[in-house]
Every structure is written in structure tokens, then in C-alpha cells.
Amino acid sequence: MESDKHYFIEGLFVIALSIAAAFFAVWLSRTGDKDDVVYRIHFDESVSGLALGEPVKLVGVDVGTVKTMSIDTKDPRRVQVEVKLHKDAPVKTDTKATLRSKGITGVSFIELSGGTSDAQTLVAATPAGQVPEIPAEKSSLTTMLEQLPKVIAKFSAIEDKAKKVVSDAGAVTAEVKENPSLLLRGRKDGDKKKAEGKKDSEKAGGQD
Numbered sequence: 001m002e003s004d005k006h007y008f009i010e011g012l013f014v015i016a017l018s019i020a021a022a023f024f025a026v027w028l029s030r031t032g033d034k035d036d037v038v039y040r041i042h043f044d045e046s047v048s049g050l051a052l053g054e055p056v057k058l059v060g061v062d063v064g065t066v067k068t069m070s071i072d073t074k075d076p077r078r079v080q081v082e083v084k085l086h087k088d089a090p091v092k093t094d095t096k097a098t099l100r101s102k103g104i105t106g107v108s109f110i111e112l113s114g115g116t117s118d119a120q121t122l123v124a125a126t127p128a129g130q131v132p133e134i135p136a137e138k139s140s141l142t143t144m145l146e147q148l149p150k151v152i153a154k155f156s157a158i159e160d161k162a163k164k165v166v167s168d169a170g171a172v173t174a175e176v177k178e179n180p181s182l183l184l185r186g187r188k189d190g191d192k193k194k195a196e197g198k199k200d201s202e203k204a205g206g207q208d
Contacts, residue, residue, distance in 0.1 A: 036084045036085060036086060036087060037084070037085050037089075037091075038067065038085075038131060039082070039085055039122070039131065039132050039134050040082050040083075040131045040134070041080075041081045041082075041083065041097045041136050042078050042079070042080055042133070043079045043099065043136050044077065044078055044136065045099070045138055046079075047069060047079045047108065048106075048108070049101065050066060050099065050109070050110070051066070051107070052066055052067070052068070053065050054066045054108065054110070055109050055110075056083045056109065056110045056111075056112065057100075057109060057110070057111050057112065058089060058091075058111075058112040058115075059113065063085050063086050063089040063112070064083050064085030064086055064089065065083065065084055066081060066082075066110065067082045067084045068080075068081070068082040069081050082131070083134075091112065091115065091121065091122045091123070091132070092116065092119035092121055093119050093125050094114050094116055095112055095113070095114045095115040095134055096112070096113055096114045096134070096135055096136070096137045097111070097134045097135070097136045098111050098112075098136070098138075099111075112134065122134065
């Protein structure tokens with residue numbers, strides 16, 4: 001009986017300790033939420049791969065998470081994302097937000113960059129009652145895809161010029177094959193021009 005009573009007391013102690021730890025964790029999380037600051041970002045591109053709760057990083061360091069995502073009611077081509085960042089995160093007026101991909105998984109996160117030391121904090125520069133907004137920059141993948149048509153057009157132009165050169169060379173080769181004397185005539189014309197140039201230079205030297 002004594003052993004059963006001992007186990008019962010130990011069980012109650014473990015349960016009470018677990019409940020206390022749970023309440024403490026909830027209290028910590030709520031305290032952290034109160035210290036967090038909500039920022040808004042508008043992306044002019046697809047946010048496919050970005051999900052709620054994904055991290056927001058500042059030069060590689062986690063400083064918050066994605067809170068909400070929605071289509072911008074003023075412009076349906078844009079996506080409005082709200083992020084919750086730590087109060088002490090140094091978000092400045094020249095800080096920029098970019099979508100980044102986690103390797104080849106297709107999962108995305110938000111990377112913050114910039115923020116010079118002499119720039120004002122974004123929160124301080126935002127009027128009271130407004131949500132501070134971090135400007136967005138297009139991701140490197142989106143920029144590359146936008147430039148792709150121009151690159152293809154340049155390659156097409158180069159290809160067309162190359163085809164023309166090959167075509168002209170082929171036409172000349174065909175003419176020479178049909179009439180080899182054209183090649184000899186070209187050499188004679190070249191020799192004649194050289195001789196005339198030599199005479200002109202000699203005359204010019206004699207006049208001096």
C-alpha cells in the first residue's frame with residue numbers, strides 16, 4: 001500500500017509539472033507575440049511555394065514568420081503578404097524583401113536585405129496607425145524569365161546573321177566552282193591594286 005501511495009504522489013507531481021511547463025510555454029509565446037511587429041509586403045510576382053509560418057530571414061538569420069497572404073484588393077496582379085518580425089529586427093527604410101527558394105524543394109521563404117546603419121528604422125518612419133511596408137524586389141528567377149525573350153531575340157538575330165554569312169560564302173564558292181577564272185581574276189585585280197599603290201607611293205616620294 002505504501003508503494004502504491006508513493007507512485008500515486010509521484011504521478012501527481014509529474015502531471016502538475018507538465019501542466020506548469022505547458023502554461024509557461026504558452027505564456028512565453030504570448031509574450032513574444034506582443035513584442036513582434038507586423039510588416040506588409042506587396043509582391044508583383046507569384047508567391048507559389050510560400051506558406052503561412054515560413055521563415056523570414058535577414059541576411060540568413062531568422063527574424064520572423066509569414067503571418068497572412070492574400071490577393072491585393074487594389075491590384076489583383078499583386079500579392080499582399082504580412083509578416084510578423086521580432087521587435088529588435090533592424091528593419092530600415094532601405095530594407096528590401098525578396099522571395100528565395102529552399103534548394104530544389106520548391107518551398108520558398110522571404111529574405112530581407114539592405115538596411116544601412118545610418119538609415120531610419122521603418123517603424124519610426126511610418127505614420128502612426130499605418131502598417132509599415134517593406135518594398136519588394138523581384139526574385140532572380142523572375143528577373144531571368146523576364147529577360148529570357150530578349151536573350152532569345154538576340155540569339156535569333158545572331159543566328160540570322162550567321163546564316164546570311166554562310167549563305168553568301170556558299171554562293172561565292174559555287175560561283176568559283178563554276179568559273180575558276182573568277183579566283184584568278186580576283187588575284188590579278190589584287191596584284192594590280194598593289195602595283196598601283198606602290199607607284200603612287202613612289203611618285204609621292206619623288207615629289208618630296
